[in-house]
Amino acid sequence: MTKRPTALPAAIALALAVALAGPAAAQDDTLDRGIGSEWSSLDPHVNFDAAAGWILSDTYEGLVNYNGDDILPGAAERWEVSEDGLTYTFHLREGLVWSNGDPLVAQDYVDGLMRTLLPETGSERGYYFTSVVQVVGAADIIEGETDDPATLGMTAPDDRTIVIELENPAPHILNILGGAFSMPPLHGPSFEAGGMGVFSNPAQVVTNGAYVFREVVPQSHVLLERNPLYWDADNVQIPFVKYHVTEDASTELLRFQAGEIEITYDVPLAQMEALAQSHPDELVVSPGVNIVYYSFNLLHEPFEDINLRRALTLAIDRETLEERIVRAGATPNYSFTGGFDPDYDLPTIAEAAMTQAERNALAQELYAEAGYGPGNQLSVNIVVTVAEESVRRAQGIALMWQQVLGVNATVEPQERKAWLDTFYAGDWDVFADNLIGDFPGPETFLPYMRPSAEAGYNWESPEFEAAMDIAAAQTDPQARLDALAVAEQILLDDYIVAPIAILNSRQMVSNRVGGWIPSLVGYSNSQFLTLD
Amino acid sequence: MLLFLIRRLADGLLTMAALLTLTFFVMRLAPGGPFSSNRKISPTIRANVEAAYNLDQPLVAQYLRYVRGVLQFDFGPSFRYRDYTVADILLNGLPFSLTIGLWAALVATVTGVTLGILGALKRNSLLDYSTGTIAVIGIAIPIFVLAPLMQVYFAVMLRWFPVGGWNDGWRSLVLPVVALALPNIAYISRLTRNSMIETMRENYVRTARAKGIGRGRVIRDHALTGAILPVVAYLGPATAAIITGSIVIETIFALPGIGRHFVDAALNRDYPLVMGITILYGFVLITFNIGADILRGWLDPRVRHD
Numbered sequence: 001m002t003k004r005p006t007a008l009p010a011a012i013a014l015a016l017a018v019a020l021a022g023p024a025a026a027q028d029d030t031l032d033r034g035i036g037s038e039w040s041s042l043d044p045h046v047n048f049d050a051a052a053g054w055i056l057s058d059t060y061e062g063l064v065n066y067n068g069d070d071i072l073p074g075a076a077e078r079w080e081v082s083e084d085g086l087t088y089t090f091h092l093r094e095g096l097v098w099s100n101g102d103p104l105v106a107q108d109y110v111d112g113l114m115r116t117l118l119p120e121t122g123s124e125r126g127y128y129f130t131s132v133v134q135v136v137g138a139a140d141i142i143e144g145e146t147d148d149p150a151t152l153g154m155t156a157p158d159d160r161t162i163v164i165e166l167e168n169p170a171p172h173i174l175n176i177l178g179g180a181f182s183m184p185p186l187h188g189p190s191f192e193a194g195g196m197g198v199f200s201n202p203a204q205v206v207t208n209g210a211y212v213f214r215e216v217v218p219q220s221h222v223l224l225e226r227n228p229l230y231w232d233a234d235n236v237q238i239p240f241v242k243y244h245v246t247e248d249a250s251t252e253l254l255r256f257q258a259g260e261i262e263i264t265y266d267v268p269l270a271q272m273e274a275l276a277q278s279h280p281d282e283l284v285v286s287p288g289v290n291i292v293y294y295s296f297n298l299l300h301e302p303f304e305d306i307n308l309r310r311a312l313t314l315a316i317d318r319e320t321l322e323e324r325i326v327r328a329g330a331t332p333n334y335s336f337t338g339g340f341d342p343d344y345d346l347p348t349i350a351e352a353a354m355t356q357a358e359r360n361a362l363a364q365e366l367y368a369e370a371g372y373g374p375g376n377q378l379s380v381n382i383v384v385t386v387a388e389e390s391v392r393r394a395q396g397i398a399l400m401w402q403q404v405l406g407v408n409a410t411v412e413p414q415e416r417k418a419w420l421d422t423f424y425a426g427d428w429d430v431f432a433d434n435l436i437g438d439f440p441g442p443e444t445f446l447p448y449m450r451p452s453a454e455a456g457y458n459w460e461s462p463e464f465e466a467a468m469d470i471a472a473a474q475t476d477p478q479a480r481l482d483a484l485a486v487a488e489q490i491l492l493d494d495y496i497v498a499p500i501a502i503l504n505s506r507q508m509v510s511n512r513v514g515g516w517i518p519s520l521v522g523y524s525n526s527q528f529l530t531l532d
Numbered sequence: 533m534l535l536f537l538i539r540r541l542a543d544g545l546l547t548m549a550a551l552l553t554l555t556f557f558v559m560r561l562a563p564g565g566p567f568s569s570n571r572k573i574s575p576t577i578r579a580n581v582e583a584a585y586n587l588d589q590p591l592v593a594q595y596l597r598y599v600r601g602v603l604q605f606d607f608g609p610s611f612r613y614r615d616y617t618v619a620d621i622l623l624n625g626l627p628f629s630l631t632i633g634l635w636a637a638l639v640a641t642v643t644g645v646t647l648g649i650l651g652a653l654k655r656n657s658l659l660d661y662s663t664g665t666i667a668v669i670g671i672a673i674p675i676f677v678l679a680p681l682m683q684v685y686f687a688v689m690l691r692w693f694p695v696g697g698w699n700d701g702w703r704s705l706v707l708p709v710v711a712l713a714l715p716n717i718a719y720i721s722r723l724t725r726n727s728m729i730e731t732m733r734e735n736y737v738r739t740a741r742a743k744g745i746g747r748g749r750v751i752r753d754h755a756l757t758g759a760i761l762p763v764v765a766y767l768g769p770a771t772a773a774i775i776t777g778s779i780v781i782e783t784i785f786a787l788p789g790i791g792r793h794f795v796d797a798a799l800n801r802d803y804p805l806v807m808g809i810t811i812l813y814g815f816v817l818i819t820f821n822i823g824a825d826i827l828r829g830w831l832d833p834r835v836r837h838d
Contacts, residue, residue, distance in 0.1 A: 037796070040614060126577050143576050200616070218621065
């Protein structure tokens with residue numbers, strides 16, 4: 001009883017001391033990462049945005065796993081491919097459990113894919129299994145023809161075996177089975193109990209990755225804690241990971257400088273040069289599987305002429321554009337797919353080896369051949385998003401077309417959602433387009449250019465279709481790449497798009513973080529990182 | 533009075549109904565939809581997603597469904613933040629916006645009124661000139677310039693407070709509250725000073741002084757009540773604006789309030805969230821207006837409404 005009176009002032013003093021003891025700058029056992037604006041969903045079968053994909057890759061594990069661009073065994077310790085390349089058999093590790101201790105069995109992965117495909121889930125991710133690879137029966141489920149799991153070409157003959165059957169060979173399937181982005185398992189009991197809301201509720205959600213959810217505060221942060229039941233928990237170094245929402249890149253940079261965040265989501269364009277001077281070893285600029293190209297509207301009369309398309313493609317000085325005008329560290333590109341796979345013999349436009357002066361001279365010749373000149377000026381509009389980097393690039397290109405050819409080009413920046421709709425409405429001459437790939441290889445981009453697959457380009461090319469069909473039938477990875485190169489050359493020779501650049505990711509990575517490997521597709525799981 | 537109240541409430545409901553209807557249809561005129569995104573998605577998949585959110589139904593049917601929901605306090609799911617309903621998002625964000633807003637309103641009022649009175653009583657003194665200068669600066673320099681400067685100095689260099697986020701208890705509050713309060717401090721202090729100077733010249737104040745009442749009591753009991761009226765009038769709408777969240781402050785300081793949704797929801801074509809925010813904002817404004825009317829009638833017999 002006599003203790004009370006002394007305890008209270010002591011407690012107040014302690015509270016004050018704690019409160020005043022300097023900003024609680026990042027606890028040493030917590031890795032603080034920026035994720036830009038708010039995650040769109042923590043539902044592993046629904047999420048379709050890259051930043052949330054990082055959180056989910058830390059908390060769920062697919063059959064394989066990625067560190068940088070290396071494919072590692074994940075929940076599956078090994079796998080085999082059938083002779084015809086159509087059947088993949090995965091063998092799960094022994095003794096896998098969910099974060100609540102329930103055994104993790106092969107059927108959980110089948111259930112996960114089923115949920116992704118069923119129309120009532122409303123997931124945009126089904127395209128992985130009908131477009132990127134073709135899993136037997138996936139299309140019928142998406143289209144609502146059936147909801148019978150027995151029709152799906154993914155089965156679990158026993159608790160540790162998963163068999164995936166494909167309609168066409170797809171050696172790149174391993175590139176999409178990892179992380180949590182495409183095929184995370186489903187923990188049935190918690191989902192049945194809590195429905196969709198379970199995935200963002202730390203008290204209910206059950207995961208199987210290196211981390212579990214501790215706190216989810218919308219618009220603010222997600223706090224993860226190491227999962228002691230993860231099969232490789234002994235090798236996970238950092239006890240806590242906190243993902244911070246910081247929409248404004250300038251604020252995020254200040255938070256990095258104040259030590260509140262160790263890995264940022266982005267770097268403000270205007271700060272790039274200063275940071276390269278002041279933080280050369282912390283500014284990480286690495287190419288991503290993200291290509292920018294300008295599409296010509298083949299339904300607009302002037303662009304029916306290949307000479308004009310070729311002239312416009314050639315009159316862009318890509319080096320000057322990226323280094324002097326855009327200055328965002330992007331890489332000039334003369335191919336379509338960018339050459340992310342070292343085994344791929346990358347085709348380029350025929351004039352890639354010329355100097356820019358030679359290209360300009362040729363462009364002027366072709367422009368005249370197409371019937372344009374001082375007396376007959378070509379006017380085009382370039383539709384682009386309002387993002388600063390995209391607008392700068394478009395203005396640079398418009399200027400080059402003006403100076404080299406005398407084209408009257410106007411840049412029309414549109415807010416992103418409107419820009420997407422404009423493409424289909426066809427109300428554009430030149431569309432500042434970009435594609436983000438799912439894996440580092442040509443096949444992540446080329447199928448979208450198939451006239452049969454993509455209505456928007458209005459390109460007709462039986463040669464390209466035939467070349468793609470040949471490639472799609474190849475089971476040997478190198479033979480497949482060689483066949484794809486033939487197709488890409490056909491695409492480039494027709495100049496239906498002007499390749500421009502390969503975009504990069506820009507991040508600040510603190511010196512305190514170890515094990516950071518730049519990744520083309522942007523995987524950087526916290527489980528492989530260390531923190532001093 | 534009762535009749536007046538009923539009439540105002542009916543007006544308010546009508547305004548809300550018009551607001552809801554107009555927003556619902558005007559929003560759909562903007563090009564692009566919530567799920568227009570990456571062109572990789574097959575039409576079937578996109579149709580599935582849209583059907584899951586009833587976007588495949590005719591617009592009028594969607595409208596009726598929405599109105600039915602609102603009458604039952606169901607504002608629908610968010611399209612962008614798919615783990616949450618619109619009600620979840622607003623209820624999650626509102627406490628943050630309210631905390632920042634109420635503190636900012638309190639700080640602005642107390643500091644502003646104090647500085648204003650001191651300035652009025654010690655006119656043309658050093659104190660008066662310096663508060664005057666600070667007030668002009670506070671009004672003239674936009675907050676999106678001042679706030680980053682505060683971050684650089686107090687957070688990055690001195691490390692007294694965090695740059696942003698809501699992870700440090702009261703420390704996280706300080707910079708955003710000060711940034712949000714500053715322009716209001718400036719305005720309120722000027723308003724108080726001028727009104728105080730006016731009031732001190734009033735006959736009833738002179739009479740009080742002539743009767744031999746002490747200076748301190750005259751100021752406290754007589755002058756201040758008169759001088760504070762314009763400040764109170766200003767505080768009504770100002771507080772309404774402050775507590776519904778400031779998009780600039782919340783973006784710069786990375787705070788999880790609702791202010792940021794005002795713009796983001798529209799850019800993302802998150803129709804239900806746009807609706808929810810519009811309804812919330814409309815509700816707060818109309819409520820404050822009715823409250824202000826009632827208060828005015830109560831304070832000033834000349835504007836009674838019966």
